[in-house]
Amino acid sequence: MDNVKILDCTLRDGGYYNNWDFSTNFAKNYLKVLSKTSVNIIEIGFRKPINNIGSGPSGLSKIGKFLTSSEKDLSKLKFDRNKKISVMIDLSDYTGEEGLNSLKKNFISSKKSVVKIVRIACNFTDKEKLEKIVKYLKNNNYTVCVNLMKFTILTNQEILSFFKIAIRFGADYLYLADSFGNCKPNKILNISKYIKKGGINLNRLGFHSHDNTGDALNNTIASIKMGFGVIDTSIMGMGRGAGNLKLEDFLKYKKKNTELKKVNIFSKKFMKNLYEEYKWGKNKYYIYSAKNNIHPTFVQRFLEEEKFKKDRMIKILKFLKKNKATQYDMNIFDNLFLDVIKHKKVQSKKLNKIAILCDNLHTKNINLKKLRLNGYATSTLNFINFINSKYLDYIFMCNAYRIFTEIEKALSTKNVSLILPHYKILRHLIKRNQNKIINYNIKKNNKIKIQNNFCGYEKNLVLIYALSYCIMQKFEEIKIFGLTKNISNLKILEQIKNFLKKGNYKTKIILK
Template identity: 30%
Template sequence: MDLEKRNTPYILDCTFRDGGYYNQWDFDDDLVEKYLRLLALSGVDIIEIGYRFFKSKDYCGPFGFCSEEFLDGLNIDSKISVAVMVNASEVLSSKEDLDRFKECFVNAKKSRVDIVRVATYMHDADKTESLVNYLKNQGYIVCINLMKISESSEQEIKSTVKQINEWKTPADVLYIADSFGNLDTEKTGKLIDLASNYWDGDIGFHAHNNQGKALTNTIAAMKRNAAWLDSTILGMGRGAGNASTESLMMELNQENADDEQRYDSKAIFPLVVEEFESLKREHGWGHSLLYEVSSRYSVHPTYIQEILYKKEKYSTDQILRSLDKLTTTDSTSYSTEIAESLLISSDIVKGDWDATEYAEDREVLILGAGPEGSRNSDQIETFIQRKNPLTLSLNVNRSISEDFIDAYVIVNRVRLLTELNKNISSEKDIILPLHILSEDMRENVKSKKILDYGCNISSGVMSASNSHCIIPFELAIAYALSISIAGNANKIYLAGFDGFEIHDPRQDEMLELFKLFKSISSIPIVSITKTNYPLEKRTLHDPSI
């Protein structure tokens, strides 16, 4: 690869390296073929084809090792330069690993790899001189990627950059990596300027999209003369992802509108639409609230990835408390022990209200929000007048008069904020797990009649005691069923539980919930409005119910 200065920067697409965190660096053969073919047509300068790990504790696909034999089998256009990345901490952990590193990097003339990027933290950068020296002597272009640089002081950056610039055989490119995605355009420019003052080679920039600024920061870096710019297809990358290659190409073409267009972004549009859109839906990378908060508190993105991966199994409150824990502790580096403890609490949260006699020998009617409940509201009110059940409304049900409701059941913190604005009577019971409320929110409900029944979420589990329950999902119906069990109801009626489409994941949750309910309780449960759930069904027009 020719490293002579040019008017436009290089685009380095690192989709398979950064995106590999989502599929263990194991990409489909057809996708790989299309990616390599269309990237070549687009005019991209460099493809970082993956990592070059030297060992792995878990399964890792071929793009995690990028052996010479594997790369020889790929149809990579000769015009494209190929890069791999190594983690300095892995190589320097033992003499055995260092020896393996040297074995894996044959002379560059015999390799399809042109560029090696050495990733290191600022405080370890000085230890990588021997690696850079070896790779340079083997004929590779070498980049040194400084991670978490935004967490370092100006003096630390100055000292580190100056030191590695003075090595006998310095790297060719110094990369600024916005590891937490917490830079803005101004800070990006200042970092590039600061590094440039003490670095004689090219500068590169690798952005993350935690705050939705990956592309604008990358352009800002370019305008401060960063010559190497990282991107990935559709922004695919760990956590919030990166600047997207297709967008970066369009931006660079626009910046050079008067000159010949260097990149053909349209060449990769089919790749984006046909392959990566579905991958994004499957893996969920991209900007989100959790990633934005993590960037502002310098939380390692892998923690957020794991929370998002498991979020369907845990309550909103558990997720928010986990985030609180991460933002108040040192979580800039990933720790398996911390990760395993985040969403798991050994302490069962109990409430201070005893539900034991709340429904003693009474029938309970639980009101849902389905259209059938609204359509039959008059008949439901007549049913309540006639049967006098203990009537529990899941959140606020406006189709049934408050006169017919005994208690409102709320289990979600966000839902509570919404419901409090609906003027629930201070005389009506509100059953909720008080522990989900912040101090400010507790002040807001002081005037309400709160019954504090503890709620804990654990996948595949359902149980109910006098002070708390354990439910598989953060669903108000699961909470209400638990209250009915704990309160010793003799029968449960449901109204307004129509059900969902067969492939809707919410339908699967409800089916699992009813299955768990029947495994722990013999209380009869009957739907009195139309439903597609496998329950006993009766009609409101039947005088015998």
């Protein structure tokens, strides 16, 4: 038990809350305090093959440097020679010819890098794609760990076969990652016996816990007792969803009181503010998601929305349970929530021109009063906090997630009508607010389709939705303010113009 290695992944897993935007000062103090503990391995972050961080609307402007953990950024930090440094990669980022080229670009020989260990996050179904990645990293002298995600929904035989394939490709360590946070100590004991019987040395195994049900420490203790070689922690448990095993709890369990005191001093100075802001940890929603194999990031995203009404959380989680939402993807709402009720009437407009404002700071200073005086109806794509609703007529909303998180705020705006699909899941809310809601449906369709009561498109996008409604209402002029001119939006505008041309519509679309 005393030989187990401790890997701390605060900067990597904790980054799911602050977009990996830890300051250099934070990182330096984090490394300094860990140098005084029995932590053996420090996972400094992800190494994503991204090169457009901070480049504006088309880039990831809010993403911090520990998502890429580049050699250049790591060179600015001081590392204890007694600690091994690791990074994690997602298998999906480095598959195929293009992915392999990115791998070669992002991973020089470990002899020239501070990074010595690479952990690969992999799903069972993608196991055959590991070979080239593992072999390249091994050839460049990295210690390679293969992390099996979502192992609790797999059979023991599937877990064993996955690990045997990873070993055949050259992996040094094999990880069980409790992605849903629903593992129990007895399950670890059962899996461990099966794997050992299958001929794998349990000292090669690692365990990554999530604390959705409060069992992170008990699960970790069970894995250590079975002979696992590595276990994961993070300071104050900061990590995706409900978080991980707290380093503090593990140090307390090991009776490392001097180390615990030093970590607590660091936490009080650097971690408490993060916790107050993001409030990770066990709650009834994470418990529900764990019990029903729902990816915990759904819960995390819902809780991050301050506008979100928590009394609807279980209702939506039940829907996700029904639809087996084991993979995190916000587009799941497009596919699953587009269940609409037919309706007979769409409210007609009173003006022949409409202004549409996008959620963009460039629209903040648009004079809605002046637009109204010039004969325009005024509207926004989704609810926009900084828009003065006094001179606003309509809010277009069609994306189910945006509706669930923003509808209460939108309904509270006086004298503003909401234009949204008649979702079955919202039928009671729609019925109670009939005087404020105009129903216009959207459906999945391979080609653009615009009709009086609904539009169809390959994706649930509010731009296509709003334009379709305005065209069917025979607005002669649609003036759009603050639209991001990305590939998706330009494609929509081109398709709309072709539709107008073929149908001999008089509607004119103007970008401002």
